[in-house]
Amino acid sequence: xxxxxxxxxxxxxRSPVHRLDARVKLVCACALVIALxxxxxxxxxxxxxxxxxxxxxxxxxxxxARWIAGRLALLAPFxxxxxxxxxxxxxxxxxxxxxxxxxxxxAQAALLWLNVGGxxxxxxxxxTLLTGTTASAELLRAAGALGLPRTLTALTGFALxxxxxxxxxxxxxxxxxxxxxxxxGLGRNLRVxxxxxxxxxxxxxxxxxxxxxxxxxxxxxxxxxxxxxxxxPAGQIVLGAAFVAACAALLWAGVRA
Amino acid sequence: xxxxxxxxxTIAQEVAWARELSLGGLFIALGIIIPIGFHAxxxxxxxxxxxxxxxxxxxxAMLVSPGxxxxxxxxxxxxxxxxxxxxxxxPALPLMAAxxxxxGAVASVLHRRLGLPALxxxxxxxxxxxxxxxxxxxxxxxxxxxxxxxPMRSPALYLIGxxxxxxxxxxxxxxxxxxxxALAERDRAGVASGNSDAGT
Amino acid sequence: MSLLEVADLFFTWPDGTEALRGxxxxxxxxxxxxxxxxNGAGKSTLLLHLNGILHGSGAVRVRGRAxxxxxxxxxxxxxxxxxxxxxxxLFMPTVLEDVAFGPxxxxxxxxxxxxxxxxxxxxxxxEELAPRPPHHLSAGQMRRVALxxxxxxxxxxxxxxxxxxALDPEGREAIIALLAGLPQAKLIASHDLEMVxxxxxxxxxxxxxxxxAQGPARALLADxxxxxxxxxxxxxxxxxx
Numbered sequence: 001x002x003x004x005x006x007x008x009x010x011x012x013x014r015s016p017v018h019r020l021d022a023r024v025k026l027v028c029a030c031a032l033v034i035a036l037x038x039x040x041x042x043x044x045x046x047x048x049x050x051x052x053x054x055x056x057x058x059x060x061x062x063x064x065a066r067w068i069a070g071r072l073a074l075l076a077p078f079x080x081x082x083x084x085x086x087x088x089x090x091x092x093x094x095x096x097x098x099x100x101x102x103x104x105x106x107a108q109a110a111l112l113w114l115n116v117g118g119x120x121x122x123x124x125x126x127x128t129l130l131t132g133t134t135a136s137a138e139l140l141r142a143a144g145a146l147g148l149p150r151t152l153t154a155l156t157g158f159a160l161x162x163x164x165x166x167x168x169x170x171x172x173x174x175x176x177x178x179x180x181x182x183x184x185g186l187g188r189n190l191r192v193x194x195x196x197x198x199x200x201x202x203x204x205x206x207x208x209x210x211x212x213x214x215x216x217x218x219x220x221x222x223x224x225x226x227x228x229x230x231x232x233p234a235g236q237i238v239l240g241a242a243f244v245a246a247c248a249a250l251l252w253a254g255v256r257a
Numbered sequence: 258x259x260x261x262x263x264x265x266x267t268i269a270q271e272v273a274w275a276r277e278l279s280l281g282g283l284f285i286a287l288g289i290i291i292p293i294g295f296h297a298x299x300x301x302x303x304x305x306x307x308x309x310x311x312x313x314x315x316x317x318a319m320l321v322s323p324g325x326x327x328x329x330x331x332x333x334x335x336x337x338x339x340x341x342x343x344x345x346x347x348p349a350l351p352l353m354a355a356x357x358x359x360x361g362a363v364a365s366v367l368h369r370r371l372g373l374p375a376l377x378x379x380x381x382x383x384x385x386x387x388x389x390x391x392x393x394x395x396x397x398x399x400x401x402x403x404x405x406x407x408p409m410r411s412p413a414l415y416l417i418g419x420x421x422x423x424x425x426x427x428x429x430x431x432x433x434x435x436x437x438x439a440l441a442e443r444d445r446a447g448v449a450s451g452n453s454d455a456g457t
Numbered sequence: 458m459s460l461l462e463v464a465d466l467f468f469t470w471p472d473g474t475e476a477l478r479g480x481x482x483x484x485x486x487x488x489x490x491x492x493x494x495x496n497g498a499g500k501s502t503l504l505l506h507l508n509g510i511l512h513g514s515g516a517v518r519v520r521g522r523a524x525x526x527x528x529x530x531x532x533x534x535x536x537x538x539x540x541x542x543x544x545x546x547l548f549m550p551t552v553l554e555d556v557a558f559g560p561x562x563x564x565x566x567x568x569x570x571x572x573x574x575x576x577x578x579x580x581x582x583x584e585e586l587a588p589r590p591p592h593h594l595s596a597g598q599m600r601r602v603a604l605x606x607x608x609x610x611x612x613x614x615x616x617x618x619x620x621x622x623a624l625d626p627e628g629r630e631a632i633i634a635l636l637a638g639l640p641q642a643k644l645i646a647s648h649d650l651e652m653v654x655x656x657x658x659x660x661x662x663x664x665x666x667x668x669x670a671q672g673p674a675r676a677l678l679a680d681x682x683x684x685x686x687x688x689x690x691x692x693x694x695x696x697x698x
Contacts, residue, residue, distance in 0.1 A: 074342035119347050120347055135590075137590060161550060163290070170294050190299065197291045197309065197433070201312070201313060208283050211275075214545050215278075218610065
């Protein structure tokens, strides 16, 4: 269902990106996203450069374009809403105004929206490429190895592990409800959604109890244990460092241009 | 009716620690799933107005320690954003993460450390949440004035606007969270069985 | 001296439900005991007392020593508990990490824990599942892996709650064959009386928190009056003779 498509759907491929060590990938992805988010509003060209870089990586990853597009499409409502709202923002002055398709649009606002929308889209693309080419378990281990506190890694691990199970439970409730006929009206829909959420939460508390018992039954004493992976290959570390440096350089050059 | 347990630290304590992790992790997953469910049922209308992600975060906060609750508040929007694109990385994600993390910690402290009933703790938490949101926006405005759209340039106005939009959601939280928390805490007595028969 | 001895066990839940009212049973080393009873009899509750998770009044003795006197780690390594829903027991990102969880908690170094985990997976025929996320598996596969998570701790006693619940006939047969081949002593709680008949030498009937009879499986499971009195039915293979 949901979880299977989101996580590990294409992690089994053997592209060059897939075969990189998870820790290297994570560092590079973070560097890229940070540089991306640091891109000033006045530099749409730099944004285009990040887009080109990400598209190149996407190509190398051999991930199906349809799958990537499907993941990015989740942002479509947000992007659409923002774009439609653009003409509603009045231009600051005459110099700021532009004519687009017969409507008066503030150039400043448009530039800003391009920046914000573009960053969201590209950040999601980066996250999609990372999660698409790396098994979620490995990604988690990589985060732990790179310094994420154990509690956070453990919590995230549980969340990802049970995403499928809980999603399926929720899905079954929705299907069962729909089998009883369409729900009409916002108020009724809200009540149905809220009561389903409540049931799901109560059941999840019970499940949380059972999982805790299972943990204790296998000796859990307050600290999550970990199997360790070996060190990353030296060549990949060098590659990763070069990539991070390149991102920094690109950002600097783009800002200075 | 309990005999003395073995080994210094009690089994109950170990189960309690394990429970922090299991509940925290499971509810983060719910924080990703429930908004999707709201969307599936009501189209785009139920989501933004009713803040469905806040529900599991607040309920969880009533059941775990403040540290875990804060972590749940932080991780839920981050993971949700990475997996589903919502909330968008800018501008919503950092603001929501700050608000939810703060609310998680506050709700847990109020309900579990100070013993306030959920009915009282919830509205107080929501107020604190709005305050944190306002602070976060003010901070953002001072740090990156050029990056923000005009409506956000006045933190006070933005906060009022966001709160008015979210009023139905806040109302929902105030009704739903104490109810579910009560249900959940009652269920804690029936630990063992997978079905609702206590002690099969 | 029996491997497991439960004597006069009483337990009441915090909300007042009396789950166990003087339950008693014994299990010899290497033996296999089926714990049967209607819904609400107290089976799952009783199982939780065997590795020290719950504490009632009365005695639970493993290898002659009271459960309270066992160091927690040793007890959990000796008495392995397999829960009813495998999804509740598989909480790590990969199968290998799940199976290694127990040994790591017992203090084994990573390499040894990994070796034990692979060995346990091999013994349930699931070695190739090691790198997979546990919830992407079929029901039968999850049950095998759940069993492996406990076997990796090298227990003397396997306590299993509903081992073949919700499995298709092929999966059920496979798990039964697997369990039959394991050398450890087994205590199996189940509604599946055919399976209990196939796997257990003895049977104990639990009803309303007390064990009303313990004896040879074939004999007790053929006793229609006894079974009916406690909400059970004679398994099909023993009927009409």
